[in-house]
Amino acid sequence: MRKAIAKFSLAVSTLAIGLSAASVVHSQQKITGGALTAADYIEIQQLVARYGYAVDTHADNGYGYADLFTPDGVFGNTTGRDALAELARTTQKERGGPAYTRHFLTNVIVYPTPDGARGNQYLMAVDVSEGGKPSTIVHGGRYDDVYVKTSAGWRFKSRQYVPVKIGVPPPTAKLPPSTRR
Amino acid sequence: MRNIILAAGLIVSLVAFAVQAQQTRPSGSANVMALTAMDYIQIKQLVNRYAFALDTASRNGFDYADLFSADGVFDSNSRGRIQGRDQLASLARGEKRGPQYVNHYIMNHIIEPTADGAVGRQYLINISHDDTIPSVGPNPNQWDLVGQKRGALDTVGGHYEDVYTKTSEGWRFRYRTFVPSKSGADPKLTGMLKMHAVKPDPTDTTPSAPGGLSAMDYLEIERLVASYGHALDNGYGTTDNGEPYAGLYTADATFGQSTGHAQLAALGREQPQGPTYARHFLTNHVIEPFAGQAIGKQYLVVVDLPDPEARAKGVPGTIFLGGHYEDVYQRTPDGWRIRTRRLFRAQSSR
Numbered sequence: 001m002r003k004a005i006a007k008f009s010l011a012v013s014t015l016a017i018g019l020s021a022a023s024v025v026h027s028q029q030k031i032t033g034g035a036l037t038a039a040d041y042i043e044i045q046q047l048v049a050r051y052g053y054a055v056d057t058h059a060d061n062g063y064g065y066a067d068l069f070t071p072d073g074v075f076g077n078t079t080g081r082d083a084l085a086e087l088a089r090t091t092q093k094e095r096g097g098p099a100y101t102r103h104f105l106t107n108v109i110v111y112p113t114p115d116g117a118r119g120n121q122y123l124m125a126v127d128v129s130e131g132g133k134p135s136t137i138v139h140g141g142r143y144d145d146v147y148v149k150t151s152a153g154w155r156f157k158s159r160q161y162v163p164v165k166i167g168v169p170p171p172t173a174k175l176p177p178s179t180r181r
Numbered sequence: 182m183r184n185i186i187l188a189a190g191l192i193v194s195l196v197a198f199a200v201q202a203q204q205t206r207p208s209g210s211a212n213v214m215a216l217t218a219m220d221y222i223q224i225k226q227l228v229n230r231y232a233f234a235l236d237t238a239s240r241n242g243f244d245y246a247d248l249f250s251a252d253g254v255f256d257s258n259s260r261g262r263i264q265g266r267d268q269l270a271s272l273a274r275g276e277k278r279g280p281q282y283v284n285h286y287i288m289n290h291i292i293e294p295t296a297d298g299a300v301g302r303q304y305l306i307n308i309s310h311d312d313t314i315p316s317v318g319p320n321p322n323q324w325d326l327v328g329q330k331r332g333a334l335d336t337v338g339g340h341y342e343d344v345y346t347k348t349s350e351g352w353r354f355r356y357r358t359f360v361p362s363k364s365g366a367d368p369k370l371t372g373m374l375k376m377h378a379v380k381p382d383p384t385d386t387t388p389s390a391p392g393g394l395s396a397m398d399y400l401e402i403e404r405l406v407a408s409y410g411h412a413l414d415n416g417y418g419t420t421d422n423g424e425p426y427a428g429l430y431t432a433d434a435t436f437g438q439s440t441g442h443a444q445l446a447a448l449g450r451e452q453p454q455g456p457t458y459a460r461h462f463l464t465n466h467v468i469e470p471f472a473g474q475a476i477g478k479q480y481l482v483v484v485d486l487p488d489p490e491a492r493a494k495g496v497p498g499t500i501f502l503g504g505h506y507e508d509v510y511q512r513t514p515d516g517w518r519i520r521t522r523r524l525f526r527a528q529s530s531r
Contacts, residue, residue, distance in 0.1 A: 037218075037381065037385060038218035038219075038379075038381075038382075038385035038386070038395075038396035038397050038400060039217075039218050039378070039379035039380070039381055039385065041218070041400045042218045042221045042222075042379045042396075042400075043376065043378070043379055045221075046221075046291060046292065046376055047376065049289045049290055049291045050289075050291050050373065050374070050376070051289075052288075052289045052304060053289065053291065053302070053373060053374075054373065057372075057373070059372050059373045060372065060373070064372070064373045094364065095364045096364060097363065097364050097365045097366055097367055098366070098367040098370035098371075098372075099339065099340070099360050099361070099362060099363045099365075099367045099370060100362055100363065100364050101304045101305075101338055101339055101340050101362040102362075103289075104286075104288045104289065104304055104306055105288055105289055106288045106407070106462050106463060106464045107407045107408075107409070107410045107411060107461075107462065107463060108407050109404050109407045109408050109411060110404065120411060122410055122411075122459050122462055124306075124462060124484060124486070124498070126306055126334065126338060128306070128338030128339065128361075128362035129334075129336040129337075129338065129362075130362070130363060130364065132336055133336070134333065134334065134336060135306070135334040135335065135336060135337075135338050136334070136497040136498075137334065137484060137486065137487075137497050137498030137499070138487075138492065138497065138498070139486060139487055139489075139492045139498070140459060140484065140486035140487075140498060141457065141459050141486065142411075142415070142457065142459050144418075153376055153378065162457050163457070163488060163489050163492075164457065164458060164459045164460075164486040164487075164488055165455060165457045165458065165488045165489075166327065166453055166454075166455050166458050166488065167420075167453070167454050167455020167456065167458055168455070169322075169324040169453070170450070
């Protein structure tokens with residue numbers, strides 16, 4: 001099992017390196033209403049908010065997770081309903097269940113595109129204390145998503161996890177005191 | 182012994198919740214209340230106010246009590262069912278409180294409409310910030326401070342289970358309980374909450390009262406604030422964060438001691454960054470219409486997350502900074518922008 005997690009993490013890391021090298025798909029800075037209605041934004045927010053529960057509870061044997069995606073949906077290098085369900089079933093296999101919480105997502109942004117929408121969030125993966133031990137932050141980063149509206153509602157068409165990596169400090173990181181908080 | 186009491190309390194709470202949920206949960210999805218975008222927004226606002234009301238105990242705890250309906254219940258794992266305005270206010274007046282105290286970070290808010298209202302869940306993680314932070318020299322290089330530990334996660338984490346009701350005053354909690362995170366099966370908890378189509382409504386684009394905010398106004402202000410980390414930490418996945426960061430503000434905006442586009446861009450560039458960096462986590466965003474514009478506040482936690490290399494070595498993330506922002510938003514031809522922003526560092530009144 002540990003091997004499976006390690007393999008999964010490795011795959012995610014490898015993918016992330018590939019992504020950052022190829023200049024990641026990330027939302028534009030422009031903030032406009034665009035072609036999405038208020039109902040669309042809410043439905044996409046609700047989809048994104050279900051992600052943590054789907055992963056952490058292993059609901060419906062992993063299909064609770066898979067069904068947040070289109071039938072040909074992609075997470076990282078996993079494609080398709082059965083493969084996604086298996087991923088959800090086997091991720092953190094020993095830790096999970098209806099009361100288990102690990103994937104904390106915030107900074108949810110959604111933008112319209114000609115084909116639907118795209119968006120991003122931050123993830124903080126927390127190993128919540130069981131039995132009084134301190135909780136720890138295990139890892140974190142950002143998700144890059146593409147959403148599409150299906151007959152059943154908005155779904156993830158693709159989702160990539162981009163783990164955090166700090167950049168390189170500029171040679172002149174010091175600035176005049178007037179610009180400081 | 183304490184664990185047994187806690188476990189017993191939890192079981193009682195969950196049974197009570199199951200009964201509550203059953204009373205409100207429809208047998209089929211056909212007869213659920215059709216919720217508009219504004220309903221979802223107001224339910225989210227209710228939950229976002231929860232953390233502020235509890236952590237500050239504002240108005241002597243009555244801001245907290247007034248988030249509940251007249252018959253509303255907070256089902257406490259340790260104290261049992263708390264019902265009634267005075268009892269709820271008393272619950273909010275805890276040991277560590279104060280106008281700048283922040284502890285409850287709530288995320289992943291899911292909502293499902295029911296026959297006579299809605300049910301919902303969120304994740305909770307409690308973070309305790311140091312009241313005093315280590316001293317640094319004047320004008321520190323911000324990159325040198327990464328990894329400095331100024332707080333820690335509490336042992337508490339898990340999720341809330343809610344029942345909401347729409348009163349003449351707006352959406353309120355009718356029932357709320359907290360379920361600590363735990364591995365393993367739990368037959369008392371229901372499965373995933375279902376997603377429903379959101380009902381289109383005139384308030385999507387037109388405020389229901391003059392000077393108010395439409396659903397799109399709320400959503401755009403939410404996105405503006407949710408963009409803060411993305412703009413500042415990674416410049417939306419680019420190599421420069423200065424312009425994206427300053428672009429969140431009006432041209433004459435002020436944040437702390439920085440005023441105007443050039444100073445704000447410089448302030449952004451001074452912060453540690455990178456195309457795949459993530460550090461500023463914002464949540465519990467409260468938004469209010471104000472004099473034709475809007476004001477808001479939200480919690481901040483700056484987290485130094487382990488990168489994949491550090492993670493492989495088992496290095497945990499650390500808490501760098503916590504507190505809350507207070508903002509004024511302004512409508513511009515390009516959309517909503519931050520006009521002023523102030524950071525209040527986390528601090529408890531002692």
